[in-house]
Amino acid sequence: MMVKQDDLYKVISAVSEDVLLELSSFIHTAEWRTLASDAKDVPIIGVMGEFSAGKSTFINALLGTEILKTDILPTTAVVTFIKYGEQEKVVAYDNEGKAAEYPLSILDVLTAEGDEGNDLRSTFDYIELQLPNERLQTMTLVDTPGFNAGNELHTARSKRVLERLDDAMWLFMFGLVGKETERQSIQSLCEQTSIMPLGIINGIDKAEEYSSEPLDPVKYARAEERKLSEYVRGMIGVSSLDALQAADSEDSAHWWELSRFGLLLERLAEDHRESRASVLTKRLERMAELTNQLKVQLEQQMEAYGIRSCILRLTVDGEKQLSGLDQSQTLLIEKLIEINDSASQLDEFLTRPKDSFVKQWMQWMTAKESYNAALNRLAAGSGEVTRQRQKLAANEKALLEKRRQALAKHREVMGYGAGRVKALFARKRAVKSVRLLWESVETHYGKYLSSRADLSTALEVLAMDFEEQASKLDSMLEQKYEQLLNGAIAATFEYRKKVEKTDKAVAGDLRLLDRFLPIRRFQLTLGEHLSELKEAETHTAGAAAAYEALLELRQMDVYADLAERIRGRLKKKDPDAFDPNTVQRAVPAEWKAIARDALQRDRDMPEEIDIQIRRPIYWFGKLRLVLLLSAAVFLFVTFTNDREQAQLKFDHAVSQVSEWFESVFVESSMDEPASENDGQQQADDGVIGYAVVKAAELNVRTTYSTQGEVVRTLQQEERVDIIGEMNGWLQIGKNEWISGSDKYVQYTQLEE
Incomplete structure (x- = not known):
């Protein structure tokens, strides 16, 4: 898609404004300011001529209002650009492009010759007069001091403005057309600007003063044009006075026609249509020229400030310091996590214990604060509880094992169930071994009961010690939380000092790079402009040169990315991002009650084992005695004469035997555990x-x-x-x- 001329003017304006915004501290802004001002599809036409040629009067007539002062002496002391503006405004620019606005009422003082305002005018390079005049929408006029005004400053200012002109009108005084001095000045104008001006013979209304015969303005202008064909591209005779009369008279059309300013405006419009492309080319080439100059100026300043040494320091020494800071930050994070975890563990430990006081609380606390006297006392008590529990468990295990052995041996020797009759024939040694086993069970049972008593005593002592040491423990816990907080604060403080040290080490170099940061911002704005110039370079002269110049400027390395990267890394190391107060805690008010509950769980004694001790009898010896007694009774009854007495003794013997058998099968049955x-x-x-x-x-x-x-x-x-x-x-x-x-x-x- 073809880029329109208006779009290219917008590119020129945008680039110029960005330069003025971002790079004003690096360059003299006057030339870029004038480029920004000229970036419009409006030709800049210089109104030139020798002094008192009527330039100011001519401009007043062209605008239809007397805005500029006129005099027979040189009146314009400062180059004045007259351009369209929404409001009337006077802005003066000095040699550095700095602007100052003045009221329109003192325009004469600012622009006209005279002692008044001379010191002020000497500081001006040019003045810009903005007027809401319709004719200024198609042209910008430049009123210059005369080339032969006898003032070198005027002449120098007039020549400086030549490079901005797109066209020129040279004013001749009627009757004095083509003087040698004028020919020389026009030739100089052509050589400097390649502009062949349009000749304007001002004052044709004065023809009657020089001749009694009527004057044909057209023939007169053509005749003069032929004489100066090498110096002007055409000649038009006009009357500024008639044009001004047309502005004030009721018969304005008549006077306007007599002034011939209508023909002049038509000629200027036609010339502008033909020169539009060349005017745009001139603006683009001017932007390319200024861009190349800007690049050189920036490179010279970077060299003068030692930017390469700065980059070397940042990429070598700065990287080492930043790497060290990375490690410090990692260590700080790990330290804060460790401290926070310790605080969180302590919080959970004090408020949600998962185990007994002995197993969890004392083991944890003594491991963390083994030097604390109160904890050492409780640790000794908890150690005693642990030992007594282990002792009780060992005695219980030994007791049950002995009981199992005794029961097994008892059944083996004495029998069980229907086989208990076996006890009647058990040998004495076997019965004795069983009896000894049961006596061992009884001994172990005594040890077991003693262990239970010792454990109960140890638990009572631990509970009393806890109540006595609770306040000391409370103080210890407060100190522990305070130590955790102080540790976090100290770690953060050390890290902050390292960050400040690193920041101080690279601060000077970063400030130096920051000086050139506006260049980087300006470079980033060029992307869209470059694409438009790239599209236009095939059909618009000057676009290619502007594109290449801006592209080279955009690609110039100002190392802003390095500065931003380092600053970004420093920002990530911000010590304020680490708040040591996150580990700040207070001792939970309910921790003592929770500790007592945990201690109470330790005081729950295991269920006591009930052991029945047996004492087996050697029945075989008793059985022999019974049999002998029965035999003796039987013989006595058989051979005695007193049979009644013998029968009583026999019945008594049978009763004793019955009781013995009952003791074997009934009492043994009661002692035997249920199978x-x-x-x-x-x-x-x-x-x-x-x-x-x-x-x-x-x-x-x-x-x-x-x-x-x-x-x-x-x-x-x-x-x-x-x-x-x-x-x-x-x-x-x-x-x-x-x-x-x-x-x-x-x-x-x-x-x-």
């Missing part, structure tokens, strides 16, 4: 009661002992039928026993 078959028989007899579970969960074991294997669990409020009892245990099914303790069940026995 699985016995239990099954008891189960067959029916339900003897029911039990309701009080504990949250209750284990069902394979036998009436904690050594039995757990086969299932009962839940709280669950009710079960009881079919048998043994040693404080309740049978609920075949090989299924539960504890009958009041802590675990509510047992109700059925009435017989």
Whole structure:
């Protein structure tokens, strides 16, 4: 798609404005400011001529209003650009392009010759007069001091403005057309600008003063044009006075026609249509020229500031410091996480303990604060509790093992069930060995009971010590939280010092790079403009040169990305992002109550084992005595004469034998534990009661002992039928026993 000329003027204006906005500290802005001002599809036409040629009067006539001062002496002291504006405004620019606005009422003082305002005018390079005049929408006029005004400053200012002109009109005074000085000035104008001006003979209304015959303006202008064909591209005679008369007269059309300014405007419009492309080309080439100059100026300044050494320092030394800062930040994060985890663990430990006081609390606290006297005392007490529990467990295990051995030997020697008759014939040594085993069981049982008492005492001592040391523990916990907070603050402070040190080390170089940061911002704005120039370079002269110049400027490395990258890394290392107060805690008010609850769980003693000690009898010796006694009685009865007395003694002997046999088969049966078959028989007899579970969960074991294997669990409020009892245990099914303790069940026995 072909880019329109108006779009290219917008590109020139935008680039110029961006330069003025971002790069004014690097360059003199006057030339870029004039380029921004000229970036319109409006030709800049210089109104030129020797002094007192009537230039100011001519401009007043062309605009239809007397805006400029006129005089026979040189009146225009400052180059004045007269352009379209929404409001009347006077803006003066100095040699550096700085602008100052003045009221329109003092325009004469600012532009006209005279002592008044001379010092002020000497600081001006040119003045810009903005007027809401319709004719200025198609042209910008430039009023210049005369080339032969006798003032070198005027002449120099007039020549500086030449490079901005797109066209020129040279004013001749009627009757004095083509003086040698004018020819020389026009030739100089052509050489400097390649502009052949349009000749304007001003004052044709004065023809009657020079001749009594009527003057034909057209023939007169053509005749003068032929004389100056090498200097002007055409000649038009006009009357500025008639044009001004047309502005003030009721018969304005008549006077306007006499002034011939209508023909002049038509000629200027036609010339502009033909020169539009060349005017745009001139603006584009001017932008390319200024861009190339700008690039050189920027490179020279970067070299003068030692930017390469700065980059070397940042990429080598700065990188080392930043890498060290990376490591410091990592260590800080790890330290803060560790401290925060410790605080969180302590919070959870104090408010939600998962285990007993001895197992969890004392082990954790003594590991963290082993030097604390209060903790050492409690640690000693908790250690004693642990040892007594271990001792109790060992004695319980040994007791149960001895009991198992005694029961096994007892059954082997004395028999069980229907085989208990075996006890009548057991040998004395075997019975003695069984008796010794049961005596060992009794000894272990004593040790077991002593261990229970020792454990109970140790728990009571630990509980009392806790109450005595609670306030000291409270103080210790406060100190612990404070230590965690101080550790986090110290770690953050050390990191902050490292960040400040690194920031200070690279700050000078970063400030130097920041000086050139506006260049980078300007470069980033060029992307869209470059694409438009790229599209236009095939059909618009000057677009290619502007594109290449801007592209080279855009590709110039100002190392702003490095500065931004380093600053970005420093920003990520901001110590304020780490708040040590996140580990700030207070000792929970309820921690003592929670500790007491945990300690109370330790004070729950395991259920006491009930052991029945047996003492087997050597029945075989008694049996022999019974048999001998029976034989003696029998013989006595047989051979005695007193048969009645003999019968009484015989009956007594039979009664004793019966009692002995009853003691063997009845008392031994009472001492013998129920076998699985016995239990099954008891189960067959029916339900003897029911039990309701009080504990949250209750284990069902394979036998009436904690050594039995757990086969299932009962839940709280669950009710079960009881079919048998043994040693404080309740049978609920075949090989299924539960504890009958009041802590675990509510047992109700059925009435017989």
